[in-house]
Amino acid sequence: MIEQNIKIEADQIAIWLVVSGDKLLQISGQVGQFERTWQELSFAHAYQDQIVKVGEYRQRPCLLVDMGNERVDDDSITAVSMRALLMQVDEELFGIVARAWQIALFMRTHRFCGQCGATMRQIDWEMALQCSRCQHRCYPRISPCIIVAIRHQHCLLLAQGKAHQSRQMYSTLAGFVESGETLEQAVHREVFEEVGVKIKNLRYFGSQPWPFPHSLMVGFLADYAEGDIEVDGKEIICAQWFKHDELPNTPPTLSIAGQLIQHTVQEIQQSLS
Numbered sequence: 630m631i632e633q634n635i636k637i638e639a640d641q642i643a644i645w646l647v648v649s650g651d652k653l654l655q656i657s658g659q660v661g662q663f664e665r666t667w668q669e670l671s672f673a674h675a676y677q678d679q680i681v682k683v684g685e686y687r688q689r690p691c692l693l694v695d696m697g698n699e700r701v702d703d704d705s706i707t708a709v710s711m712r713a714l715l716m717q718v719d720e721e722l723f724g725i726v727a728r729a730w731q732i733a734l735f736m737r738t739h740r741f742c743g744q745c746g747a748t749m750r751q752i753d754w755e756m757a758l759q760c761s762r763c764q765h766r767c768y769p770r771i772s773p774c775i776i777v778a779i780r781h782q783h784c785l786l787l788a789q790g791k792a793h794q795s796r797q798m799y800s801t802l803a804g805f806v807e808s809g810e811t812l813e814q815a816v817h818r819e820v821f822e823e824v825g826v827k828i829k830n831l832r833y834f835g836s837q838p839w840p841f842p843h844s845l846m847v848g849f850l851a852d853y854a855e856g857d858i859e860v861d862g863k864e865i866i867c868a869q870w871f872k873h874d875e876l877p878n879t880p881p882t883l884s885i886a887g888q889l890i891q892h893t894v895q896e897i898q899q900s901l902s
């Protein structure tokens with residue numbers, strides 16, 4: 630699905646995802662609109678041989694151009710952050726933008742071989758970089774991260790992480806999977822480490838790529854088994870049981886955290902009716 634060495638026509642319309650620094654460039658005043666021709670993007674023409682096709686959206690190819698840290702000083706162009714875009718485009722386009730961003734980041738951080746230090750180069754049969762000297766090959770980094778909604782009777786366990794403190798937001802528990810660990814082991818370990826409780830009836834819910842910067846969120850539902858809440862104080866500042874109809878400020882349902890909470894609330898409501 631990801632293609633390199635793309636041949637493009639100057640007047641062909643495509644979804645152009647031009648990355649500059651840690652932002653995406655779009656035409657000023659056209660929120661979430663990236664449909665343009667290559668000839669309109671004169672500021673990016675120096676990068677023509679690095680174009681990568683990252684998908685298709687509404688029958689248009691989606692093409693990534695990474696300008697690295699070069700900035701564009703032009704009033705007709707606005708640079709938007711990935712997080713801002715999350716609110717501006719639909720889920721499908723956001724998924725493609727997220728992929729583009731992760732590939733740009735991969736190329737930037739794998740310019741040299743980790744084994745021998747020689748220059749890495751793109752290969753054209755799959756999305757990977759290969760060492761020009763020792764042939765060591767690297768693929769885009771994906772970091773699996775578990776996320777879990779824990780239910781106890783009519784309540785959900787929600788926690789406030791350090792990152793959520795300023796927004797007074799409570800969310801489901803989440804954490805990175807460690808080397809050599811199954812997803813299930815990671816869920817049990819993270820929950821016990823962060824809030825000191827044991828869980829049971831672990832069920833897979835769904836997954837979501839999360840490009841901040843290259844996580845794959847793997848969602849689970851679980852039931853409380855035993856133990857009193859005891860927060861670790863490092864990642865989690867506060868955690869408590871909330872009744873399904875007295876929830877605090879929680880993430881929107883465009884994130885898997887929001888979907889897990891919504892699903893659990895619906896399950897509780899159904900059990901009551």
Ligand SMILES: [Zn+2]
Pocket residue numbers: 742743744745746747760761762763764765
């Ligand atoms: Zn090498």
